[in-house]
Amino acid sequence: MKGIVAVEGRISLFLESLVTVFFGIILLLTILLVILRYLFNTSIIGGNELMEFLFIYTTALGAAVSLGKRSHIKVTYFIDRLPEIPKAVVDTFSLTLVLGINAVMLRLSFPWIAKVGSSASPVLRLPSWIAMISVPVGCTLAVLYCAFDIYKIWFSHDKPEGGLA
Numbered sequence: 001m002k003g004i005v006a007v008e009g010r011i012s013l014f015l016e017s018l019v020t021v022f023f024g025i026i027l028l029l030t031i032l033l034v035i036l037r038y039l040f041n042t043s044i045i046g047g048n049e050l051m052e053f054l055f056i057y058t059t060a061l062g063a064a065v066s067l068g069k070r071s072h073i074k075v076t077y078f079i080d081r082l083p084e085i086p087k088a089v090v091d092t093f094s095l096t097l098v099l100g101i102n103a104v105m106l107r108l109s110f111p112w113i114a115k116v117g118s119s120a121s122p123v124l125r126l127p128s129w130i131a132m133i134s135v136p137v138g139c140t141l142a143v144l145y146c147a148f149d150i151y152k153i154w155f156s157h158d159k160p161e162g163g164l165a
Helices: 002-040 047-068 084-116 134-155
Strands: none
Touching: 002 047, 002 134, 047 134, 084 134
């Protein structure tokens, strides 16, 4: 179990770092584009498009990371007041639903990418699949995080989230 937790921790750290770098690039690019546009009446060719691509990836990866940290949107007022076993059942059910939704999106994303992923972006001329591939990547990570969290709920011996074994 400790090995799995260590791997999950390294993956999460890598993804958090990547999302942070992408956000930093978006911030710097936004500031640079505004300064260039309003002070020098010029721009960086493809700058806005690059920001869109980075934003798409930060959304997909960030959603998976927040799911892995169990910090996604949830209302736990009543669930926190449940006894340990019913709380674990409710948490497992909600994680199973999220896992199922992401699995369906993962399955449907490949035909979608195959159908429309060959068109090129207007300015950078990059194939659309480069942005679209963020959907199956994010969904795969979300499925893995959900499965791991369900496992931790029932078999982890470490508490914060519990573990009933």
